[in-house]
Amino acid sequence: MHSFPPNLLGDYLHYCSIKNSGEKVGTIDLKEIGWIYPSTLLPIVLYLKSRNLKDFFIKPKKKFVADYIDRVLNGNMVRGHSSFPMVTLPTDVKRSGSILQDIYSFCDEGKECGGTLAFKYIVGEITTNIYEHSSFSTALVMAQKYPTKGFMDICFVDNGITIAGSFKKVGMLFEDYEAIDAAIRGTSSKMNLERGYGLITNINMLAQGYGGSVLIVSGCGAYFYHGNPKGYKLRESTKFDGTLVSMRVPYPSKEVNLYEYTG
Numbered sequence: 001m002h003s004f005p006p007n008l009l010g011d012y013l014h015y016c017s018i019k020n021s022g023e024k025v026g027t028i029d030l031k032e033i034g035w036i037y038p039s040t041l042l043p044i045v046l047y048l049k050s051r052n053l054k055d056f057f058i059k060p061k062k063k064f065v066a067d068y069i070d071r072v073l074n075g076n077m078v079r080g081h082s083s084f085p086m087v088t089l090p091t092d093v094k095r096s097g098s099i100l101q102d103i104y105s106f107c108d109e110g111k112e113c114g115g116t117l118a119f120k121y122i123v124g125e126i127t128t129n130i131y132e133h134s135s136f137s138t139a140l141v142m143a144q145k146y147p148t149k150g151f152m153d154i155c156f157v158d159n160g161i162t163i164a165g166s167f168k169k170v171g172m173l174f175e176d177y178e179a180i181d182a183a184i185r186g187t188s189s190k191m192n193l194e195r196g197y198g199l200i201t202n203i204n205m206l207a208q209g210y211g212g213s214v215l216i217v218s219g220c221g222a223y224f225y226h227g228n229p230k231g232y233k234l235r236e237s238t239k240f241d242g243t244l245v246s247m248r249v250p251y252p253s254k255e256v257n258l259y260e261y262t263g
Contacts, residue, residue, distance in 0.1 A: 035065060036065065042140055044057070045073065084142055104119070112253065160243060162218045203229075212250060216243070218243040222234055
């Protein structure tokens with residue numbers, strides 16, 4: 001197996017390596033993995049779902065890893081557990097409220113995740129963007145706490161039209177990496193072209209307030225924020241058919257003042 005840096009970008013590249021190998025042999029082989037993070041696992045699941053291959057993968061040899069994957073994919077949320085199992089967002093936004101509430105409950109209403117206001121703003125804003133812009137047929141979310149490692153991951157993926165595709169619908173043409181940058185700077189793909197600062201507010205809160213990191217991958221574009229932001233124009237082998245937004249924050253996190261970042 002390839003060695004990847006221990007960060008969200010490395011986790012995503014791990015997914016790309018597994019997917020690309022799987023396309024050559026016709027199956028997703030997880031046999032040799034020692035562990036799997038949300039930014040690797042969730043894109044794999046979306047990939048399999050998009051090809052109607054939900055159960056078409058080789059499970060890890062390590063039983064605790066295989067059991068973890070089974071629990072995440074098929075389990076129900078258990079209060080006090082460190083995993084928020086994978087959930088499929090309903091295509092009707094009116095039915096998404098209960099899922100958001102489950103995420104908030106999993107994180108004790110954000111009390112150990114930057115405070116209630118900041119945490120709910122971040123999760124709510126990401127979810128709103130998926131519904132308003134992606135035109136998805138499948139969208140997934142999961143979260144995982146790592147108390148002994150001192151961080152928590154939350155990952156969202158969708159198979160929608162990408163950020164560039166959302167801009168294209170209103171006549172604004174960008175390369176994938178340019179579209180992510182435009183969205184971050186506040187350019188909106190809504191028909192009234194109002195400014196949209198939710199994404200940059202999230203990024204600033206996560207990177208500066210939490211001291212965490214953020215990864216956005218959409219089509220052939222990616223932005224990774226950990227200290228200094230870096231943008232990437234991806235090759236076909238690392239392209240994502242849709243949009244991935246993943247965040248890693250210290251756990252527990254000190255309270256973050258939402259209003260310092262919303263202006």
